[in-house]
Amino acid sequence: MGIRSIFSKPLARWVRQRQQPWREQPGEAQQRWLHHLVSRAKNTQFSRDHHFADIQTVADFRQAVPIRDYELLKPYVERVVHGEPDILWPGKPAYFAKTSGTTSGTKYIPLTKESLPNHINSARDALLCYIDETGKSAFLDQKLIFLSGSPELEQKAGIYTGRLSGIVNHHVPAYLRSNQLPSYETNTIDDWETKLDRIIDETIDQPMSLISGIPPWVQMYFDRIQARTGKAIKDVFPQFSLFVYGGVNFEPYRARLFESIGKRIDSIETYPASEGFIAYQDSQEAKGLLLLVDSGIFFEFIPAEQYFSENPSRLTVDEVELGVNYAVVINNNAGLWGYSLGDTVKFVSRNPHRIVVTGRIKHFISAFGEHVIGEEVEKALQYAMQQQPGTEVIEFTVAPMVSPTEGLPYHEWLIEFAQPPTDAARFAHDLNSHLAKLNVYYDDLMQGNILRPLVMTPLPRGAFQQYMKAQGKLGGQNKVPRLSNDRALADGLLAVMR
Structure with a gap:
């Protein structure tokens, strides 16, 4: 030894x-x-x-x-x-x-x-x-x-x-x-x-x-x-x-x-x-x-369902309950005050306080640490559509492909078009390049050859509707997530279309 x-x-x-x-x-x-x-x-x-x-x-x-x-x-x-x-x-x-x-x-x-x-x-x-x-x-x-x-x-x-x-x-x-x-x-x-x-x-x-x-x-x-x-x-x-x-x-x-x-x-x-x-x-x-709890941070926890309300509850560690989804807020000795991390956690123990990380307060993709958010993908899509004005999109979602059968990992964009772009390869290129401009870390991952440019998968008309119906979620109150951090939605869509 x-x-x-x-x-x-x-x-x-x-x-x-x-x-x-x-x-x-x-x-x-x-x-x-x-x-x-x-x-x-x-x-x-x-x-x-x-x-x-x-x-x-x-x-x-x-x-x-x-x-x-x-x-x-x-x-x-x-x-x-x-x-x-x-x-x-x-x-x-x-x-x-x-x-x-x-x-x-x-x-x-x-x-x-x-x-x-x-x-x-x-x-x-x-x-x-x-x-x-x-x-x-x-x-x-x-x-x-x-x-x-x-x-x-x-x-x-x-x-x-x-x-x-x-x-x-x-x-x-x-x-x-x-x-x-x-x-x-x-x-x-x-x-x-x-x-x-x-x-x-x-x-x-x-x-x-x-x-x-x-x-x-x-x-x-x-x-x-x-x-x-x-x-x-x-x-x-x-x-x-x-x-x-x-x-x-x-x-x-x-x-x-x-x-x-x-x-x-x-x-x-x-x-x-x-x-x-x-x-x-x-x-x-x-x-x-x-x-x-003894490392330079004063924690607060907001019940996730209250996060977007005007006056959400802000709880200390003594006030949290087991099994409740909380957004994490920190105040620390680097000068971050009332700072929302954007992460959500649940407490699985209060003696001592132990947590599991449950996700983000908003939909996102961070399979590789890129933290791509909804607004970024929507802006990228808008930009690509502007480059080919006749293009019309019905619905879309984005998911990571962590372990492809060959080549580097990538983001897969599953898009249902009402009117497809005249140049699909150019459309995918515009999506990718604009997303890289909006998100520095996504760009870093591609520059470092950790990710390859996104892959666009056009879906036939009615794909999202058929999927939502199969899931029992067809209706105005059920929205398709723009982003997922796993492939459950993406694989479900592809399975429905087979």
Whole structure:
């Protein structure tokens, strides 16, 4: 047993012991964080605009700070991006996490010196909880791979800016750097397929024990290794024993990924976001992810059915109920106030508070982390129709094709035309190019050869009507989702038409 695995066990025990107070009394931990956040931000512009000096209770805070998504908080963020200090949080951020945009393009999420431990320590503690529960630590003595974005950073107003995974890569603990793969040079390669080949060159003959990444990226890594070797992953990496994942819904990938591995191994699910590390799987036995109530974030939860109402309920961790779908709102030590993540969760335990991620408050596609939203696909379709004015569309939906029989994954657009375009190939090209302009991350995935351009599947007249009738949902109150994060609707449509 190596030195890392030996010393990790007492560290793991210490971390779990330090967690006990907030696991048992999450409400008290959250109250402390609310008071700390409000007090720490007292000299910021946001504090002055929202009368933080008068806030004494949770009710005061709810009255003073409205719920906002990125678009509504953007006027403050733009001032930070332009270099103004003391706007959302004292001073300036240490980093901006550059993430996928909505209708406004790229988002810049501030990360501060105070908020970085939430990202760094939470990832570490997920592993330590696993070690403490299972006693398994030998994986730390072998090679570990973190499939992530490039660690190369640019600057905006003197503030380092990049993808969250690339930023976090700069803060991997020193004791793990010596056995971390891939190399920094390989990690900075922009083209994903080129990068993937280099990663395989560096790892294929190494004793890999832990592999971490977004599931579709990991699957592509496995596919490429199997194509090169003709072997199952367990035979290429006999010591591979732990898979760490997060970022997208794992279920579409689970069966194929474990089939590629060729054996059952332990896994740890995490719930990181650019805005904050929300939760992680702290037990191989218990269902759900441990909500991190003592990590720089004051949480609020809005019942999903109330989210779009004028005055929705805003609940603390002490007020939530099991099995209810909630939209997640965070207030954190990076200066995000009343910030709606857009994610929905359900609590599966209140002792301690554990959650499962149930989706987004709006329809979306993020099978690869692209976060394509309804407004973007509708604008892309409108643009393509304008290029061929005679085109008429009855109905459409978009779904991901995660595991095609050949080639790269893609988005499939299933469209029922009243009048088809005169040039179908050009129409599909216009759809794809305009969507890439509207959504930066979708464009990044294609530029990096992770996705190929969309595939358009014309459907015969009456296709959607027949599908809705078959589902017992034919009627004006039942709308076809523009976007799905799985293929249930798409495959159902295709099955009806066979």
